[in-house]
Amino acid sequence: MTSTPQCRPYRIQASIKDFEVPVHKYLHQHPKISDILSAAILIHKNRVLLVQRAADDDFPNLWEVPGGTADRGETIVQCAVRELDEEVGLAASTVAAMVSEYGWTASDSGGSDSQEWGVWKVFCFLVMIDGANEELDLEIKLDAREHQAYLWATETDVRGGFYGDTSLNWISSNQPQAILAAFESARSSGC
Numbered sequence: 001m002t003s004t005p006q007c008r009p010y011r012i013q014a015s016i017k018d019f020e021v022p023v024h025k026y027l028h029q030h031p032k033i034s035d036i037l038s039a040a041i042l043i044h045k046n047r048v049l050l051v052q053r054a055a056d057d058d059f060p061n062l063w064e065v066p067g068g069t070a071d072r073g074e075t076i077v078q079c080a081v082r083e084l085d086e087e088v089g090l091a092a093s094t095v096a097a098m099v100s101e102y103g104w105t106a107s108d109s110g111g112s113d114s115q116e117w118g119v120w121k122v123f124c125f126l127v128m129i130d131g132a133n134e135e136l137d138l139e140i141k142l143d144a145r146e147h148q149a150y151l152w153a154t155e156t157d158v159r160g161g162f163y164g165d166t167s168l169n170w171i172s173s174n175q176p177q178a179i180l181a182a183f184e185s186a187r188s189s190g191c
Contacts, residue, residue, distance in 0.1 A: 010081055012095045019077045019098055019123060023070040033103070034118025038079035039067025040092060040127045041099065041182040044138055047152035048179050050163075051087060053171065054148045061148075062171040065124070065179065080125045088150065089141030093130035097185045100124040100178035124178040126185050155183045 012020060023036050042049045042065075050063050066087040070079035081092045101124070106117040129138065140150050157163045158179050161170075170176060 008091045008093075010092050010095060012077055013097060016077060016095060016098045016125070019125075020075045022073070022075055023079070024072045026076060030121075032119055033121050034106070035120050036070040036076060036079070037067055037120060037122045038070055038076050038083065039065045039122065039124045039178070040080040040084035041065045041124055041179055042084065042090065042092075042127050042129065043182060043186045044129070044152065047154055048158065048182065049088065049138075049140070050151050050153050050168070051142065051147040052149040052151075054144065054146055057146055059171050061169065063168045064171040064175055067122075067124070076123050077125065080123070080127065084127060087143050087146055090129055090138060092127040094128040095125050096128055096189060097126045097182075098123060099126050099181040099185050100174065102172075102174045102178075104172075122172075122174070124182070126182045155180065158183075 026036065027033055049065065051066055053059050053062050053064065055061055066084045067080060068083045068087070070076060071082075074082065077095050081095065084090050084092050101122065103119055103121045105119050142148070142150060151163050151166070153163050153168070157168065158176050161168050161176070168176075
């Protein structure tokens with residue numbers, strides 16, 4: 001079992017042991033990467049937990065899965081577990097799979113003299129919560145500084161980009177692909 005100072009212990013599947021590397025070590029081994037984000041994709045009752053960014057935060061009103069920037073003193077997996085806890089108040093018990101990784105170059109888009117901020121890498125993990133079964137409703141506690149709403153979307157919702165009348169305007173075009181990969185991983189592993 002692994003734990004972070006902020007989170008309860010959790011298990012990781014053998015297939016993702018390579019992502020239990022400290023962030024500073026990963027960045028040292030990959031000097032072209034400036035920073036790392038990790039995300040936790042939680043599927044419960046055949047639905048994925050999505051959170052909507054706060055209207056007064058960066059990337060306002062966009063939908064995403066819980067996640068954020070990794071701290072130098074934690075591992076890539078620990079970041080996903082910590083972000084799930086901080087953003088929605090849920091403690092992951094198992095990190096089941098790394099379902100997607102992608103990157104982008106962040107730059108100052110404020111003018112024509114844009115400077116490159118660097119290459120960011122995002123790792124998306126399928127997480128599970130002990131005791132989360134078909135009868136249990138999970139209590140979500142949003143951090144209002146970061147997110148203003150949440151919903152539980154089906155795979156069909158993600159594919160169509162709508163939850164009822166709500167348009168799922170994604171923080172990144174990579175988000176729905178990562179979520180769909182998590183649905184597939186959950187099906188194939190029986191999660």
